[in-house]
Amino acid sequence: MSKDMDLKKHIRSIPDFPKPGILFYDISTLLAHPKAWHTTIERLADLIRPHKPDVLAGIESRGFLLAAPLALALGTGFVMLRKKGKLPGMTVRHTYALEYGTDTIEIQQDAVHKGARVVLVDDLLATGGTMAAAVELLESVGAVVPTAACIIELTFLEGRKKLKPPVETLLQYDS
Template sequence: MTETINLKDHIRSIPDFPKPGILFYDISTLLAHAKAWHETIEQMAAALKPHKPDLLAGIESRGFLLAAPLALALGTGFVMLRKKGKLPGITVRHTYALEYGTDTIEIQSDAVEAGKRVVLVDDLLATGGTMAAAVTLLQQVGAVVPAAACIIELTFLEGRKRLPVPVEALLQYDS
């Protein structure tokens, strides 16, 4: 008989991080537990397979931790979306608004062949700003983005509404 793993049991909640009033959902405890991490990758791979990705795009930096092993599990390639100035070679960038100020993400200009199906991956969906910007950036370089995926969705922040693609989320938190 196989043991059922409740993935939420392996997510640590840290109050007042990174600032007072924020409850941070920390996946480092999930990553450290071999069976829970394996189960996470298996469940995510099953959720993404129907979207038929050619590539997975991970958002710096925790998205890399998820997208790279998922790409292996699905037999796809993996590309990185990084903060401005972190990728070598010619890059394409997209600047987007944050609550206070702006941020910029980049992809190498030759990372995605036009028309390839690229599923976007990150650890967490909160307000959706970074994921929405990442979808825009991928589309800018010619990718078809059939879906976005994350381990954790903070449903009360309604980030899903900002995304022009379906979202696969393993775990949802309502507060």
């Protein structure tokens, strides 16, 4: 792992995406750079390891890209939190409010056992709505969520205030 690598140099900023006035932090350039990607996974693993997870839960879809290799690095299981109707078998749903409307995420009913320590993983923490909903969903199936982890936090949106567990992030953007 490169201790001095500046991961922000590997994240592309795209103005006015997905709509005017939004500055999108694109991790695809980070994913495409082998050393930066490896460093990202190692640094996130170092932040998550002290929380002693049994399982990592990735939020669809970029959370899957992080949680799966992190689970391998940490020797844990990996479960998916998906949009409504995307998982087979019996599922548990949680519907939550968005700025305009609602959304629903699901987990398979038997994905985690009661009392399992599940660290929630996604690429970015913005307003915190989806991540807070994911914590509620995990807790509803009996998981203990000791922390959530992301590559990027948009601190000016104060998303961590909506979350019960602490949040571990590698990079913060203040605007």
